[in-house]
Amino acid sequence: MTTATLEAAQQTKPAKQKVMLVEGNEAAALGVALARPDMVAVYPITPQSSLVEHVAKLIADGKMDADIVDAEGEHSVLSVLQGGALAGARTYTATCGPGLAFMFEPYFRTSGMRLPIVMSIVTRDGITPQSVWGGHQDAMTVREVGWVQVYCETVQEVLDTTIMAFKIAEHHDVMLPVNVCLDGNYLSYGTSRVELPNQEDVDAFMGVKDVNWHVALDPLRPMAVDPLTGGSGGKGPSTFVRYRKGQCRGMQNSLRVIEEVHAEWAQRFGRSFAPLVEEYRMDGADYAIMTLGSMTGAAKDAIDEARDAGKNVGLIKIKTFSPFPVEALLKSFAKIQALGVVDRSVGFRWNCGPMYQETMGVLYRLGRHIPSMSFIGGLAGADITVGHFHRVIEATEQLMSGPAPTEPVWLNEKD
Amino acid sequence: MRHTAYPMFNLKQADVPDDLSPVATEMSPMLPGDWRSMRPVVNRDKCVKCAVCWLYCPVQCVEEKPAWFDFNLKTCKGCGICANECPQRAITMVPEAA
Numbered sequence: 001m002t003t004a005t006l007e008a009a010q011q012t013k014p015a016k017q018k019v020m021l022v023e024g025n026e027a028a029a030l031g032v033a034l035a036r037p038d039m040v041a042v043y044p045i046t047p048q049s050s051l052v053e054h055v056a057k058l059i060a061d062g063k064m065d066a067d068i069v070d071a072e073g074e075h076s077v078l079s080v081l082q083g084g085a086l087a088g089a090r091t092y093t094a095t096c097g098p099g100l101a102f103m104f105e106p107y108f109r110t111s112g113m114r115l116p117i118v119m120s121i122v123t124r125d126g127i128t129p130q131s132v133w134g135g136h137q138d139a140m141t142v143r144e145v146g147w148v149q150v151y152c153e154t155v156q157e158v159l160d161t162t163i164m165a166f167k168i169a170e171h172h173d174v175m176l177p178v179n180v181c182l183d184g185n186y187l188s189y190g191t192s193r194v195e196l197p198n199q200e201d202v203d204a205f206m207g208v209k210d211v212n213w214h215v216a217l218d219p220l221r222p223m224a225v226d227p228l229t230g231g232s233g234g235k236g237p238s239t240f241v242r243y244r245k246g247q248c249r250g251m252q253n254s255l256r257v258i259e260e261v262h263a264e265w266a267q268r269f270g271r272s273f274a275p276l277v278e279e280y281r282m283d284g285a286d287y288a289i290m291t292l293g294s295m296t297g298a299a300k301d302a303i304d305e306a307r308d309a310g311k312n313v314g315l316i317k318i319k320t321f322s323p324f325p326v327e328a329l330l331k332s333f334a335k336i337q338a339l340g341v342v343d344r345s346v347g348f349r350w351n352c353g354p355m356y357q358e359t360m361g362v363l364y365r366l367g368r369h370i371p372s373m374s375f376i377g378g379l380a381g382a383d384i385t386v387g388h389f390h391r392v393i394e395a396t397e398q399l400m401s402g403p404a405p406t407e408p409v410w411l412n413e414k415d
Numbered sequence: 416m417r418h419t420a421y422p423m424f425n426l427k428q429a430d431v432p433d434d435l436s437p438v439a440t441e442m443s444p445m446l447p448g449d450w451r452s453m454r455p456v457v458n459r460d461k462c463v464k465c466a467v468c469w470l471y472c473p474v475q476c477v478e479e480k481p482a483w484f485d486f487n488l489k490t491c492k493g494c495g496i497c498a499n500e501c502p503q504r505a506i507t508m509v510p511e512a513a
Binding site: 227229242245 | 434439
């Protein structure tokens with residue numbers, strides 16, 4: 001789209017949106033199609049498979065104009081996309097679990113080369129014990145690799161966030177790859193009503209594509225891509241530090257850009273999602289529980305019931321997990337006296353949930369001690385029900401008067 | 416086929432921050448002369464200019480002189496293939512530290 005037609009499109013009001021009934025994986029595929037990538041590379045893995053099947057079908061049916069590469073494995077998937085991005089293509093893929101593990105080497109390089117590739121992680125628990133079901137263990141395991149990671153709560157949020165992810169990744173102050181995390185089973189196959197934005201409105205939202213202005217495989221702009229740096233001599237150490245610091249700066253910039261893009265989305269399409277941290281019924285709350293991803297729906301129901309029963313409890317949901325939204329969380333934590341954090345994965349080193357471990361760092365910065373504890377549930381496809389969340393609320397309430405347990409509570413232990 | 420080189424891309428002129436993606440638009444040669452441990456020395460009385468060293472050198476550092484062959488010690492990595500192959504035994508590998 002040229003700048004002139006783009007400006008014209010941006011002046012017009014968005015048209016009525018088509019309503020559909022789709023599973024989360026199809027919603028992600030529809031979002032991808034609307035974002036108009038030039039190239040996708042795929043390798044199927046449960047519970048991501050139907051997502052890339054939907055993408056392949058959209059391309060086969062001529063509804064999506066992109067090159068699709070059926071690579072021989074996830075390592076090649078991401079390597080192929082790196083070449084595409086360096087040649088100026090908007091690129092997309094999806095994976096999870098063992099596929100993400102196999103992808104790890106190019107995964108690290110993608111963020112280091114600042115390539116704005118968007119990848120859905122249809123989150124799956126880590127093996128072994130052998131399982132093919134949902135859990136956040138895969139995405140949590142790679143949280144320290146410099147990708148922006150956002151977690152969705154609903155199928156509609158999957159669709160909208162997948163489109164927004166491209167705009168966040170390609171922002172010149174960010175230039176980082178983005179993972180859109182959707183819970184395996186619960187969001188991937190959960191079918192729900194979605195509103196599908198119109199292509200013209202999404203085109204106007206996305207703007208002019210320019211993904212390889214900073215690094216390119218282009219004979220008109222000859223450069224050595226990712227040459228050897230570092231070492232202990234000459235300019236090596238300072239050069240390496242400069243790039244690493246730049247990467248951290250991009251991560252921090254993304255916090256602002258994620259907020260801006262969500263605000264623009266709400267203004268343009270009328271659907272508002274909390275960009276970094278969502279507060280639910282936190283007015284006058286004495287204590288709060290913290291959630292991530294699709295479990296938040298059941299948690300909100302439990303909070304409503306607890307509020308009806310006279311408990312002063314609220315909910316804090318993280319959408320943007322990487323970079324960790326420290327400032328936004330500090331504002332929420334300033335309101336409460338106790339905190340219970342529910343994870344859908346395990347932090348083996350600290351014997352608690354990974355999100356709880358990260359949260360403890362924020363609680364230290366709060367400068368005021370508030371008791372907190374870790375809950376682990378929903379592993380390998382297990383459900384975290386409203387009943388489980390009532391136990392979380394009760395245990396968190398008791399923190400205000402009793403001692404804080406040092407061990408995590410395993411919510412599905414006696415299911 | 417194009418034989419003239421494209422002009423190097425100037426990141427600064429293109430307004431690309433220097434802390435973004437690791438790219439290089441200038442040569443950083445890292446010449447082997449900085450780290451070589453052995454250096455070839457030619458005995459000019461023995462050299463007959465047969466050019467076997469010139470043929471075998473993997474980095475093309477052999478240079479022709481009026482009556483003998485010699486080595487560009489900036490690019491020679493000291494592998495010793497020339498000394499091994501020389502039919503006249505005219506080349507000796509000498510430790511750099513010596």
